[in-house]
Amino acid sequence: MRNRRMFVLMIVFILFVAVMGFSIGDRKKLTWPENFSLDSTAFVQEWIYRPAGYVSGLFKDLANLHAIYKENEELRKVAAAYARDSIKYNFMDAENKRLQEKLHFTERQKQLYNYEYKIAQVIAVNNDPYSETIRINLGSKDGIKPNMVVVTDKGLVGLVNRVDPFFSSVMPITKLSETSPDTKAIAATVLGKETESFGIVDNFHTETGKLTMSRISEHDPLAKGDTIITSGLGNVFPRGVVIGTVDSSQVGDFGLTYTATITPAADFDHLTEVFVVVQMSDMGESGQ
Structure with a gap:
């Protein structure tokens, strides 16, 4: 008996949806119950989608932040290495010039006296x-x-x-x-x-x-x-x-x-x- 009732309800629901589809397809305007139903569905969908989108975007942003952090760490290491090498080069260059000047001085003086x-x-x-x-x-x-x-x-x-x-x-x-x-x-x-x-x-x-x-x-x-x-x-x-x-x-x-x-x-x-x-x-x- 229950299965028969369920079967009848399903047939009625299918017919109802079919009739609504045909009636909507032929009409340019919807009735207020139809509008209410569609607006309610859209509101529920929006209410569910926004938090889901927010959470999804949050995880995506967190992943991007991690990637940016790693990239910044690499850039910091590169900058530090550059600064170190630059100082080392400048020191060596200045030291080389200074010693060359002194060498020229001593050689010149040796040759003179x-x-x-x-x-x-x-x-x-x-x-x-x-x-x-x-x-x-x-x-x-x-x-x-x-x-x-x-x-x-x-x-x-x-x-x-x-x-x-x-x-x-x-x-x-x-x-x-x-x-x-x-x-x-x-x-x-x-x-x-x-x-x-x-x-x-x-x-x-x-x-x-x-x-x-x-x-x-x-x-x-x-x-x-x-x-x-x-x-x-x-x-x-x-x-x-x-x-x-x-x-x-x-x-x-x-x-x-x-x-x-x-x-x-x-x-x-x-x-x-x-x-x-x-x-x-x-x-x-x-x-x-």
Whole structure:
């Protein structure tokens, strides 16, 4: 009995749908029950679809976020590697240029005056005005001796005044004083005018940061802008080491000679590497 009723209901439902289909196909307007039915179905479909679409989009966005995160991580690694390699390259490039300049400097000086140059690292600088010294990482084990001249590729730094087995102390020319028995005056001349020019660099003025060159003849061709170099006289400072540049010249204290103000060539505020000049006589003694 139940199956018969179910069967009848199904037949009725099918006929109802068929009749609605035909009636809708023939009509341009729907009745309000039909409109209500269709709108309700659409509302339910929209209500179900939106959350489903949202959830689906959420999972898709999460997947995209994961992919973007991985991509950003890779980009960060690439950027870090690039920065590291860039810094390394810049450092190596700068170091290569710096060493090339120093090599050219030493080779040029060797060819001119046949000295040996030992490169040293500055490990400490004592700026105490009463005990101003520079410490370097070469000592007696490296053939360093007292009174050896220390220079940079720019100019004269000073003299070695104490030697230990592995380290040495350098007295800079900024300690030069005509009244001090611990400093040695420098016999100097003008580059390009060696046979006509002569003077003594014997004093440094802390207030101005300048050197004084005295005992200059009134007929000396020295002029502002000239480069002052060691003359080699006195057998302490080798010939041809740049001391500085002439700022000005004036009549000396007694009116018989002139003095000149010299700007040191070496940069004492940024000493990192220096050269110890080994003369032929020192090399000969080392070999004995």
